[in-house]
Amino acid sequence: MMVNFPVFKRTKSFLRRWSERMNPRLKLGLVVLLSMLIVFELAIYLIPLPWSAIHRPSSTLVFDRNTKILRAFTSEDDMWRIRTSLEQVSPLLRRYLVFYEDRWFYYHPGFNPVALTRAFIQNLSSGKIVSGGSTLTMQIARMTEPKKRTWYNKVIELFRALQLERRFSKNQLLEIYFNIAPYGGNIEGVAAASWLYFSKEPSQLSPGEAALLAVIPNSPSQLRPDLYPKRAQKARDKVLTRLFARNMISADEYQEALSEELPTTRQNWPFIAPHFSQGISNRYPQESRIYTTIDLNLQVFVEELLAVEVKSLKSKGITNAAAVIIDNRSHQLLAAVGSVEFFNERDKGQVNGYLASRSPGSALKPFVYALGLEKGLITPQHYLSDVPVVFSGYSPENYDRTYTGLISAREALKRSLNVPAVDLLATLGGEALYELLRKAGFTTITPVNHYGLPMVLGGCEVNLLELTSLYSSLACAGTFYAPQTRLGQSISSPQNLFSPGVAFVITQILAEVRRPDLPTCWEFSSLPKVAWKTGTSYGHKDAWSIGYDPRYTVGVWVGNFSGEGKAGLIGAETAAPLLFDIFNKLSSNTTVHWFPQPSTVAVREVCALSGQKPGPHCDILISDFFLTDCSSDVECTFHQTYLLDPVTGYRLPPHYYSSAKKVLEKIYLQYPPRIASWLEMNGQPVEKLPPLLPDWQKLIPGGAPVVRSPSPDYIYQIRPGVPTEYQKICLEAASSNDVHKLYWFIDGELLGTTKPGERLFYSPKTGEHQVICQDDRGRSTEVKMVIRE
Numbered sequence: 001m002m003v004n005f006p007v008f009k010r011t012k013s014f015l016r017r018w019s020e021r022m023n024p025r026l027k028l029g030l031v032v033l034l035s036m037l038i039v040f041e042l043a044i045y046l047i048p049l050p051w052s053a054i055h056r057p058s059s060t061l062v063f064d065r066n067t068k069i070l071r072a073f074t075s076e077d078d079m080w081r082i083r084t085s086l087e088q089v090s091p092l093l094r095r096y097l098v099f100y101e102d103r104w105f106y107y108h109p110g111f112n113p114v115a116l117t118r119a120f121i122q123n124l125s126s127g128k129i130v131s132g133g134s135t136l137t138m139q140i141a142r143m144t145e146p147k148k149r150t151w152y153n154k155v156i157e158l159f160r161a162l163q164l165e166r167r168f169s170k171n172q173l174l175e176i177y178f179n180i181a182p183y184g185g186n187i188e189g190v191a192a193a194s195w196l197y198f199s200k201e202p203s204q205l206s207p208g209e210a211a212l213l214a215v216i217p218n219s220p221s222q223l224r225p226d227l228y229p230k231r232a233q234k235a236r237d238k239v240l241t242r243l244f245a246r247n248m249i250s251a252d253e254y255q256e257a258l259s260e261e262l263p264t265t266r267q268n269w270p271f272i273a274p275h276f277s278q279g280i281s282n283r284y285p286q287e288s289r290i291y292t293t294i295d296l297n298l299q300v301f302v303e304e305l306l307a308v309e310v311k312s313l314k315s316k317g318i319t320n321a322a323a324v325i326i327d328n329r330s331h332q333l334l335a336a337v338g339s340v341e342f343f344n345e346r347d348k349g350q351v352n353g354y355l356a357s358r359s360p361g362s363a364l365k366p367f368v369y370a371l372g373l374e375k376g377l378i379t380p381q382h383y384l385s386d387v388p389v390v391f392s393g394y395s396p397e398n399y400d401r402t403y404t405g406l407i408s409a410r411e412a413l414k415r416s417l418n419v420p421a422v423d424l425l426a427t428l429g430g431e432a433l434y435e436l437l438r439k440a441g442f443t444t445i446t447p448v449n450h451y452g453l454p455m456v457l458g459g460c461e462v463n464l465l466e467l468t469s470l471y472s473s474l475a476c477a478g479t480f481y482a483p484q485t486r487l488g489q490s491i492s493s494p495q496n497l498f499s500p501g502v503a504f505v506i507t508q509i510l511a512e513v514r515r516p517d518l519p520t521c522w523e524f525s526s527l528p529k530v531a532w533k534t535g536t537s538y539g540h541k542d543a544w545s546i547g548y549d550p551r552y553t554v555g556v557w558v559g560n561f562s563g564e565g566k567a568g569l570i571g572a573e574t575a576a577p578l579l580f581d582i583f584n585k586l587s588s589n590t591t592v593h594w595f596p597q598p599s600t601v602a603v604r605e606v607c608a609l610s611g612q613k614p615g616p617h618c619d620i621l622i623s624d625f626f627l628t629d630c631s632s633d634v635e636c637t638f639h640q641t642y643l644l645d646p647v648t649g650y651r652l653p654p655h656y657y658s659s660a661k662k663v664l665e666k667i668y669l670q671y672p673p674r675i676a677s678w679l680e681m682n683g684q685p686v687e688k689l690p691p692l693l694p695d696w697q698k699l700i701p702g703g704a705p706v707v708r709s710p711s712p713d714y715i716y717q718i719r720p721g722v723p724t725e726y727q728k729i730c731l732e733a734a735s736s737n738d739v740h741k742l743y744w745f746i747d748g749e750l751l752g753t754t755k756p757g758e759r760l761f762y763s764p765k766t767g768e769h770q771v772i773c774q775d776d777r778g779r780s781t782e783v784k785m786v787i788r789e
Contacts, residue, residue, distance in 0.1 A: 044163050053144035054176055058083035058288040059192065062277040064296040065332075065487060071277035072195075072269040074186070082191035083288035086175040089190060089202045093210040094174065099248065100214050100239050102136040106170055110137045110161035136177055137161040139217075143180050178202075181217040184224035185266075191288075197225060197263045207253055208260030211239040225262045233262050273299050275338030275352040280485055291487045293332035298325065301585055307340045309578055310558075316568040319560050322353025323578065324465050325586070326472050326553045331481040331491060334552075336465070339561070348561035357444045357461035358542045358557065361571065362416045363535030364433065366506050367470065368425050368456050369413050371432050373502045376632045377424070380410035380509060381611035381624035384420040387678035388749040391453055393763065395749075396422040405679050406671065408611055410509050416534070418457055425456045434460075439495055440473070440480050442466050458537050468546055468555030470497075474510075474531070475548040477598070478503040501600035501627045507531045507548075508625065528587045529594065532579060534571030541565040545575035547583065549592050554582050600629050607636040609669075615639055617667045640670050642689065650693040673743045673774040674750050681748040689778060704779040705733040705742055705756075710771060712783045718764055720789075728761035733773045733781070745772040 057075040059082050064070055075081050086094070098105050104112055112135050134142065134157070141160035147153040164173060183193035190213055194202040198209055205213065215235045216223045225232040237258060244254040273294055280290055306321040313319075325335040338352040372378040386404045389395065396418045403419065412420035425433060430452050437445050437460075444461045445451075451460050465483065473480040478498030481491060498506075510531035532547030543558040558574045560566070568574060604626050607618040612632075614621055617639040643652040646664040668687050671679065680686045709732045710716070716729060731744050735756040744751045744760055747770055752760050756775075764787045774780035 044166050050144045060281045061289050063291045064294045068296045069270050070272045073281050079186045079188050080192040081188040084191040086171055089178050090205040090210055096210050096214040105136050110165035111158050137164050140177050182220040183216050184220040196266045199267045208257035212236040215239050226266050229262050229264055274342045276336040295334045299335045302335045302337050310340045317566045319347040321558045322464055323556045324354050324468050326483050328475040331484055333483045333485050351561045354464040359458040359537035360462045361458040361535030361537040363544045364456055365421045366533055368421055370498050370502050370506050371428050372424050376630045378409040379624050379626045379631050381408045381606050383611050384409055384412050385423055385674050386420050387674050390751045406675050413509050421456050422453050425453055440470050464555045464557045468553055471546045471548055472553035473497050474503045475553055500598040504598050504601050505625050528583045530583050534576055536571045539565040540569040543569045543571045543575040545571050545579040547579050551592055552586050600627055602628055610636045610638040612636040641665050641667050649690050651690040652693055704781045705735040705773045705775050707773050707781050707783050708732045710785040716787045718789050724763050728763055731760040735775050739775040741776045743774045
């Protein structure tokens with residue numbers, strides 16, 4: 001139901017009478033005008049703006065943690081154009097620009113009728129275009145669609161200005177102007193001009209600088225201060241004079257601004273941390289300003305340090321180095337040097353050395369020992385085997401190809417011995433180290449079946465940044481944090497790799513400065529307290545040194561990006577000196593308090609030989625760290641007592657008792673079979689257990705292993721033309737039921753271990769060979785194996 005109000009009726013009646021009395025031509029004119037307005041409004045919104053010219057690609061500035069520029073990158077169209085918000089532009093420049101260019105900017109709809117009329121009269125009287133009467137909005141339209149200055153193009157410019165005014169607020173239009181205004185050459189926008197002419201952000205401009213940047217866009221090619229300083233000064237002073245005349249600046253400000261010197265050259269951008277800056281710029285391509293965690297002063301120090309050191313190494317054929325520094329508290333990357341000469345093509349200077357995949361040599365060993373501690377397999381003084389061994393055809397050797405037989409875990413790690421580390425990884429399970437690196441997010445490793453036991457000796461590839469981050473986890477109580485590279489970046493989810501106790505014990509071992517791999521010429525008194533490790537890859541292709549204290553973790557790599565090995569590429573000799581130079585810089589004028597001992601770490605007395613909890617017969621004891629939550633409590637297995645017949649010297653069975661016979665109890669040193677066999681073969685005395693009393697040999701189960709294969713009565717022939725991998729000889733033995741493991745030795749070297757009844761295969765080599773099968777009770781059987789071609 002429609003409601004008829006009296007006012008509606010009167011209005012409707014008035015319009016009807018007014019329409020009937022109107023001149024038909026006037027009525028037609030109004031219809032046409034109204035239609036044109038409707039079409040014009042539709043055109044305003046339907047005809048697209050040149051968006052790509054309004055929102056142009058930005059250059060990128062990379063800053064350090066203190067807002068100092070590290071490096072700058074042009075936009076994708078090779079312009080210096082730095083996207084800037086209006087809030088980042090000096091209020092002085094905003095006021096000066098509006099005053100000088102368009103005083104009625106905040107009031108007109110996009111064009112100024114008075115200014116256009118005045119320009120029309122001036123142009124008409126002079127016979128050519130001498131004045132445009134353009135507003136700031138019309139200037140934006142002209143910048144986005146440059147055209148010749150004609151009346152037709154002026155109409156298009158006017159239409160675009162109206163479009164812009166409908167789409168954007170006045171502040172948005174000012175922001176667009178400040179981002180696309182030309183400043184000569186390939187400089188666009190006030191931010192790029194401010195940096196390239198004054199080396200500062202546009203928010204920090206002085207009155208004289210603001211006046212100059214307000215006027216340059218009027219004629220950017222003619223008012224460039226680096227090319228035409230006199231013209232630029234004259235134009236700037238004109239702006240200042242008008243400002244002073246309108247009381248927009250005081251007399252003192254006016255005189256001070258007039259006295260400011262103009263820049264006569266474009267400033268050069270800094271070129272610091274080029275690899276890091278390039279990487280982070282590629283990661284965030286849409287950002288005009290990237291504020292990073294890098295410390296510029298520290299970065300420059302490390303860059304210069306590496307350059308000087310590599311210069312002295314080039315005579316030895318060593319051409320490059322890389323280094324990173326991580327803050328252990330904030331987990332931020334403070335310095336990252338990718339190479340010593342970025343533009344050196346011969347030495348491949350643009351390769352990013354701290355992200356390049358390289359063999360780590362021995363640098364991963366501490367983490368195998370950490371896993372062993374975590375599993376309760378070792379403590380620092382617990383024994384490890386350092387004897388020749390073969391794992392399914394893989395036979396690791398120590399760097400100097402010598403062995404010690406028996407060694408503590410602490411000493412094996414300090415001396416960076418290969419065989420004990422491989423043996424410990426084999427006990428942990430060959431995948432243990434791989435799983436650790438995968439958990440720490442290493443991007444350089446491939447599926448586990450590619451590596452195996454050689455991984456702990458550098459049989460994989462890592463990069464310096466990820467390896468240093470892994471060491472940083474030891475400084476962070478066993479918790480791994482991915483390094484942050486941007487300020488304000490949220491910390492990634494931490495990964496617990498080790499317990500705090502494990503991290504502390506490994507740190508204590510690595511912090512012992514007097515190490516066999518240190519050059520004797522070093523002045524130990526000048527070295528800061530640091531937990532550190534070196535690494536040298538196979539073939540002397542990579543030299544590493546990674547170290548940490550409670551505050552920082554530092555990683556250094558030295559080598560050739562070509563992969564060429566050099567005899568002088570040794571971690572302790574080329575990388576470690578750089579590591580300690582960096583730590584000396586970091587620790588200058590500061591006091592670093594060492595890591596506190598966790599509650600799960602305690603000290604106990606252990607057997608000096610086995611490193612195990614002392615038994616009643618261990619006479620020499622030493623102190624050792626242990627972990628209250630996981631270290632083993634097994635008593636010493638080396639010092640064992642046996643009952644002997646004092647008359648015959650025969651060994652009696654355990655718990656033997658006879659009223660007719662006196663019994664002698666004697667302590668014997670029982671080395672593990674592998675170690676005992678190696679010691680004996682190398683001329684070192686090993687106590688032998690006396691044979692069991694003959695009367696008991698048939699009653700007590702257990703004798704020496706019975707070797708089923710190889711047969712001592714058979715001569716093995718190598719068949720020509722058949723690969724040796726298809727001619728392997730089976731090793732098999734039977735043993736008593738008290739045996740859990742058999743050890744197979746070929747010519748004094750451990751080939752491998754089996755359970756009783758399991759088979760082990762030997763790749764044949766011509767000659768006569770001594771084969772020994774020894775059980776875990778110390779009993780052994782020897783056979784001769786003859787192989788002929």
